[in-house]
Amino acid sequence: MKNSIRLKITAGYVLLIACLLIAVMFLMNQISTLQTARNALLTQETKVQNLTSNLEKSVLNMNRSQRGYIITGDKDYLEPYNEAVKTWEDDLTQLKKNFSTQSIQKERLDAIDRHLQSWIKEAAEPTIRLKTEGDEKGIQNFYTQDQGQSEIEIITQTFTELQDGEANYLKDEMKKLDNRNTNIIWFLIIFLFSCSIIATLVSSFISRSIIKTIKYTTNAIKHISRNEGSLKTRIPKLTKDELGELAVATNELLDEIDHREWLQSNTSKIVLDYQGISSIRQLSNVFLTNIAKITQSSYGAFYVLDEQSSAKMAYTKQSVFANTASDLGRDSFLLGEGVIGQCALDRKPIHLKDMQDFRMLSTGLGELTPREIYIVPILFENQTIAILELGTIQRFSELQIQLMEQLTEQFGSSINSVLRRMEIVQLLNESRAMTEELQAQSEQLQAQSEQLQTQSDELQKQTTQLKKVNTELELRTVDAEEKTLELEAAKESLEKSTAELMQSSKYKSEFLANMSHELRTPLNSILILSEMMSENPNANLTDEDIEYASIIHQSGKDLLDLISDILDLSKIEAGKVDLIFEDVHLQTFPSQLEANFSHFGNENNVAFHVKLDDDVPDTFFTDAMRLQQILKNLLSNAFKFTKEGEVNVQIKKLHPNHEQEQLTDDWVQFDIKDTGIGISEDKQQHIFESFRQADGATVRKYGGTGLGLAICREFSTLLGGTIDVTSTEGEGSTFTLALPNLPNGLKSNDTEKTSAVEEVSETVPPAEITEEAAEASLFVDKHILIVDDDQRNIYSLEKVLHQHQFQIAYVENGFECIDYLTDHPEVDIVLMDIMMPELDGFDTMRIIRNSLELEVPIIALTAKAMKSDREKCIAAGASDYLSKPFDINQLLSVLRVWLSQKEENHSWKNSSN
Incomplete structure (x- = not known):
């Protein structure tokens, strides 16, 4: 008991x-x-x-x-x-x-x-x-x-x-x-x-009954200590209570530590053995022999990626262990070929157990069949650079498997280092051969030089007569050389500045493209799902739910507009912004501003008033979208920095000065006044610079990027106006926007239609199907494969396409896409995301077109909006291109075009046959 x-x-x-x-x-x-x-x-x-x-x-x-x-x-x-x-x-x-x-x-x-x-x-x-x-x-x-x-x-x-x-x-x-x-x-x-x-009394009585058992356990632990921490000593189980169980658990812990020391010592031994080796075959032999002996393997083979082979991704045998008379293992294999090729493709170990009908292992007494096979890939920079295959007539223990995986984790860098060293040696030998050839040519030139020296002596006499003339020319040459050096120095400085500017522009373009991708990907799902909800196709939403969906959809569009504004900042700096001068009804501005910004005041208990003077004209010609963006940024700042008091907007007619009259006599002034924290006088000009605020404390307390006022200043300049600020720290600020009435626009603002950062417009091939019956029959039971690693995009696309009776399947990367298309030739069209892990959309489309030779239409979907992205997609094999976030009707239109074209081609082939 x-x-x-x-x-x-x-x-x-x-x-x-x-x-x-x-x-x-x-x-x-x-x-x-x-x-x-x-x-x-x-x-x-x-x-x-x-x-x-x-x-x-x-x-x-x-x-x-x-x-x-x-x-x-x-x-x-x-x-x-x-x-x-x-x-x-x-x-x-x-x-x-x-x-x-x-x-x-x-x-x-x-x-x-x-x-x-x-x-x-x-x-x-x-x-x-x-x-x-x-x-x-x-x-x-x-x-x-x-x-x-x-x-x-x-x-x-x-x-x-x-x-x-x-x-x-x-x-x-x-x-x-x-x-x-x-x-x-x-x-x-x-x-x-x-x-x-x-x-206390009860515990005192019980403790005396337990202390004897603890003494036995203490003596056992001291015995381990006296033997200099020998892990071979184990604590005997003297009692049947929890302390006995503690002794068992401690023994298990010692076993685990012993296993770790075994792994560490063997790992260190093998690593030391292959240090300093410069030959890939010798490195393979040392590594394979050591690991086979330690793991008690009966045979082994080691393959390394052959970069010189004509076949793409081919692996050749570099070393074997316990080779038989019939030459153990195949000489080479391709990526994905056989079990070992699949291991290289998947980049994951494969453990085969209870082998039957397998190749025999030869010994002095005969041949044996291996009981287990363990194949492990060796990776470098997420690419399989080598493959290790071991076999045993017994069984691989978990400890031996851990050793193999631990050694192969870092061995890839050693293999790559040796391969690069061998490549450098080969290049060095080639360089020496070329040097010898150049030396021979140099000797020939030396002989020719001696002949020329003889001729030079004859010309020396003639040269003496020309020295006087040359002296004057040398003086002029020295002066010209000094000026040339100055010009070269100036040229080098200019080239350096140009290179830095081009690099800065490149970084900026990459930043804007990546930012566009990261924001547009979740926006795509938000816009699609919210639009579906607002349409209420199943008629199961309340009016309030539909209103919420509409607000979400509109907010998503506003965020998309904000992204476009950030991209426009680059256009502004390049002087390439499109302006549309149209009539703006100023009489409706007070109600619009109150409707859009009253809730800010209600949340912060800040009063908000908009006043329109009587002499302000009803119609005012300017770019309405840019004007609204300027006022939105100014009012957002006013409410953000005003915790109490009021925010006032006054729209009045401006009496222009002499400089303004040269442009037009009709000006309107917008005054945005708040009672917030104010701006010190020495910081008032810095706030209009990009990514700048008044000071670091303002950034930490109120946040913000500092882009708003910079964009306001640039837009006001493009519209022909000005923006100024007057402020007293602690009392508030007044931003004054002055704009001219320009029915014919600004002649100086005839901006180009292109930009350094340009969002690609999605185009659809010229085809229309207007009858609903034809569209329904076209979409019903068509098989669409969605290739995307973002579950939000998959979910939104699946919901949209299900409404049109498509048959939908989806995979999460390029490898799964290739496998699916191989097994399912009935796929009618593919929606391909570009930015995916493991195998991106570009490489996947190339494999589909070149290796699989499939003609299935592929629509490339990407959240990047750079000018060259469409050309890259088409060159990789895409049939068409859409940038995220895209409109539902636009997607359906593209699907309708390519499915119609596919059916027409199918009908033409049938009639030809």
């Missing part, structure tokens, strides 16, 4: 537990009573808070809806008002029931009832009626007298008092519960103190 420590301790604690039961039952009863009271109080408070919030929300909805209808005249604004009118009285009645014992709170609810009824009767209903009747003058008179505003303020103040009163009531009740909780805690402290005394 096992005398466990648990049994001993349990026996000692039986008496203690019996003593605890009575006290625990008492504590449970007290805690349950306290918890019930607390839960009831919290339930009551939650219900009151919900009803109060609903009632306050109804009041705000009525007020906002009524004002929205008065401003816009759109009856849709009255829906929240009408709904709130129907529900607020029910919420008020429920609140009164919950405040039945609180007379002060009931009086406050009565006050809310009176003032709200008064507001509806005297302010809301009359103004709605006036707006419905089109009496704008009556509405203006009504708001001039400010009728109803005082009622709303009183209601708001009463709500605050109501919430404060409820908080005080909850605080008093919680204090009573805390007093009861304190009494229970004191009882618990006394009780625990008593239990501690009892536990």
Whole structure:
């Protein structure tokens, strides 16, 4: 029978537990009573808070809806008002029931009832009626007298008092519960103190029964220590309790450490043996012989990638172990050929067990069949550079397999180093041969030089007569050489600066392309799925869900516009931006700005006002999109740096100065004023530079890239205007945007239609199918293969294509695509992502076209938007090209074109046959 420590301790604690039961039952009863009271109080408070919030929300909805209808005249604004009118009285009645014992709170609810009824009767209903009747003058008179505003303020103040009163009531009740909780805690402290005394006595008795067993284990550990940490010593199991189990676990730990030392020592031995070897065959022999002996392998073979072979990715045998009379192993193999070729392709070890009908291993007494085969790839820079294959008539242990995998992890770099060294030696030999040949030629030239020297002596006499003339020419030559050196120095400096500028431009283009790819990939899924939801094809979404989907889709488009703006920054610097001067209706700007930015003010309790002067013209010619982007950036900054106060926008007519009058007499000024943190005078000009803000503290506290104001300045210049700032630190800032009215645009801004960074437009071959029946029959049961490593893109594409009755399959990399097309020739079209791990889209398309010789249409999909990406895709074998994020209709149009073309070709071939 096992005398466990648990049994001993349990026996000692039986008496203690019996003593605890009575006290625990008492504590449970007290805690349950306290918890019930607390839960009831919290339930009551939650219900009151919900009803109060609903009632306050109804009041705000009525007020906002009524004002929205008065401003816009759109009856849709009255829906929240009408709904709130129907529900607020029910919420008020429920609140009164919950405040039945609180007379002060009931009086406050009565006050809310009176003032709200008064507001509806005297302010809301009359103004709605006036707006419905089109009496704008009556509405203006009504708001001039400010009728109803005082009622709303009183209601708001009463709500605050109501919430404060409820908080005080909850605080008093919680204090009573805390007093009861304190009494229970004191009882618990006394009780625990008593239990501690009892536990001390019991543990003292039990510890004496355990100490003898611990002494045996301690003596065994000291024995290991006296033998200088010999891991061969094991702790005997003298007891049948947990300490005995501890001895067993310790012995297992010593076994594991012994295994690790075995791995480390053998690894170090093999590595030291092949250090300094410069021949790949000798390196292979040393490595294979050592690892075969250590792992007790019966035979082995070692193959290395032959870079000189005419066949692509061919591996040749460099070394064997325990070779037989019939020459062990094949001389070479290709990538993917046989089991060993598949191991090189997959870059993963293959372990074959219980072999039958396999080649015999030859010994002095006869031949044996290997029981297990272990094939492991040796990698360098994620490419299989060599293959190790070992066989044994026994079994490979886990320790031996770990040794093989551990050695092959770093052996690839050694193989590559030797291969490169051999290549350098070969080049050196070739260089020596060329040197000898040059030396022979040099001797021939020496002989010719002696002949020339004789002729030179004859000419020396004639040269003497020309020395005087040469002296003057030399003086002029020295002067010319000095000037030439100065010009060469200037040329070198200019070339160096040009090279640095070209490198900077290259880095910038790569950065913008990579940034575009990283942002467009998730945007593709967001735009496709949100557009599908907003269309509600299954009619299972509510109007609110459809509105949410539309907002998500619009937000995705806004983010896409932002990406385009960042790409436009490069166009601005290159002076290659397209401007479209069109009429802008300034009268609608106040409502647009309030609709787009009021929520910023509401979130931060910052007032927001837009004022349009009476003398501002209704129509103003400029680039509307650039103007809106400038105002959006300026207002976003204003709200970000303003934590209290107000943000004001004033649109007024500007009286131009002499310089401005040369362009036009008609100017408009936009003033964006805030009461934020302000900008010091020495930082006011730096904020318009790219990636700059006022200082480091501003960056850390408020964030931002510093691009917004730089883009604003460049756009204002392109539009013919100016942007300035006046600010006082701690008081606020005013940004002034002045723009001219240019019906015919700026002659100096006839920008080119191309750019250093240009987004590729997706084109579709000229074909149209307008009948829905023809499209339906074209798409039904067509097999589409999606090749993409991003599950978001796969999911969104699958949802879209399923609606059009396509048969869909997907894989996550180029290798899987090749395997799938080989096994499924019925695929009608392939959607190929370009940026994928292991094998990217370019190489995959080349293999499909060149090796597999398939003519299946391939549509390349990529989130990169550089000008050359389309040409790269077509050159690699793509039939067409779309950049992410793409429109659903655009994708369907491309599919329709290529599927139609495929059916036409199929029909033509059938008729020809």
